[in-house]
Amino acid sequence: xxxxxxxxxxxxxxxxxxxxxxxxxxxxxxxxxxxxxxxxxxxxxxxxxxxxxxxxxxxxxxxxxxxxxxxxxxxxxxxxxxxxxxxxxxxxxxxxxxx
Amino acid sequence: xxxxxxxxxxxxxxxxxxxxxxxxxxxxxxxxxxxxxxxxxxxxxxxxxxxxxxxxxxxxxxxxxxxxxxxxxxxxxxxxxxxxxxxxxxxxxxxxxxx
DNA sequence: CTTTAAATTAGGTATTATCCTAATTAGGAT
DNA sequence: ATCCTAATTAGGATAATACCTAATTTAAAG
Numbered sequence: 318x319x320x321x322x323x324x325x326x327x328x329x330x331x332x333x334x335x336x337x338x339x340x341x342x343x344x345x346x347x348x349x350x351x352x353x354x355x356x357x358x359x360x361x362x363x364x365x366x367x368x369x370x371x372x373x374x375x376x377x378x379x380x381x382x383x384x385x386x387x388x389x390x391x392x393x394x395x396x397x398x399x400x401x402x403x404x405x406x407x408x409x410x411x412x413x414x415x416x
Numbered sequence: 417x418x419x420x421x422x423x424x425x426x427x428x429x430x431x432x433x434x435x436x437x438x439x440x441x442x443x444x445x446x447x448x449x450x451x452x453x454x455x456x457x458x459x460x461x462x463x464x465x466x467x468x469x470x471x472x473x474x475x476x477x478x479x480x481x482x483x484x485x486x487x488x489x490x491x492x493x494x495x496x497x498x499x500x501x502x503x504x505x506x507x508x509x510x511x512x513x514x515x
Numbered sequence: 516c517t518t519t520a521a522a523t524t525a526g527g528t529a530t531t532a533t534c535c536t537a538a539t540t541a542g543g544a545t
Numbered sequence: 546a547t548c549c550t551a552a553t554t555a556g557g558a559t560a561a562t563a564c565c566t567a568a569t570t571t572a573a574a575g
Contacts, residue, residue, distance in 0.1 A: 318427075318430070319425060319426070321425075322421050322424040322425035323421075323422070323425040323532095325421040325425075326418060326422040326424075327418070327532095327533090328417075328418060334498060335498070344551075344552055344553085345550090345552075348552090353533095353535090354535060354536080355551090356534090356535080356552090356553075356554080356555095357534055357535075359552070359554085360553095363553090364532095375541090375542090377551090378541070378542045378543060378549095378550065378551050378552085379542095379550095379551060380553090389495055389498050389499050390499055392495055393495045393496065393499065396491055396492045396495065397492065399433060399434070399437060399488050400485055400488050400489055426562095426563090428563095442521085442522090443521075443523085444520095444521060447522090452563095452564075453565060453566080454521090454522075454523090455523075455524080455525095455564090455565080455566085456563070456564055456565075458522070458523055459523095459562090459563075460563090462523090463562095476521095476572065476573070477519095477520065477521050477522085477571070477572050477573060478520095478521060478522080478572095479521075479523090
């Protein structure tokens with residue numbers, strides 16, 4: 318959860334995710350759309366990969382990156398839980414909301 | 417959005433939010449529940465405040481912190497959008513899902 | 516006004532992040 | 546094997562984080 322939110326805290330990384338949401342892209346395609354050195358983009362991609370937000374596979378001489386939605390859903394679930402009303406479990410009655 | 421995710425990326429700060437979700441607490445109450453120096457906790461609280469995740473008000477000699485749910489909902493909305501299917505607007509027909 | 520309790524700010528240090536250029540690896544084509 | 550393109554890793558400079566102790570602010574109580 319740490320790496321996940323940390324990865325999402327940088328605008329370039331959020332933009333990369335938005336780009337990949339449309340469809341998979343190669344490292345070069347991604348790097349070309351930013352005004353920074355390619356190795357810097359690779360760094361961001363590695364961080365996204367460590368956070369589980371993207372997956373990479375080799376395609377010939379290129380590298381194809383795709384977004385991993387389930388990681389985003391994990392963060393989503395965490396935040397949902399934070400906004401949820403406090404609930405107490407009641408035996409044989411399921412969940413009852415409180416407050 | 418930057419500060420928001422950055423604030424959420426530290427376990428102590430997520431724990432503080434979880435604590436405040438139950439109800440408002442003073443700075444001292446919060447600091448007492450961690451194994452770190454009080455000023456360090458104050459630092460985390462300032463960061464949470466900068467991110468809009470908590471609000472503080474003075475109560476006599478104490479400081480009462482409360483969680484600001486709408487900031488969390490903002491992050492939630494951002495992630496929801498990331499997981500949402502791509503949609504195209506169609507005149508007089510509302511939204512239609514695609515792909 | 517002085518003291519006390521609550522909390523923050525100031526200042527310092529160690530670790531981590533972000534960016535760069537240069538060097539290296541990997542696969543495909545000549 | 547050699548070369549070329551795609552991409553990563555290595556190494557280094559600078560900025561930002563996270564923690565600590567010491568000093569300062571703020572409000573209430575004596």
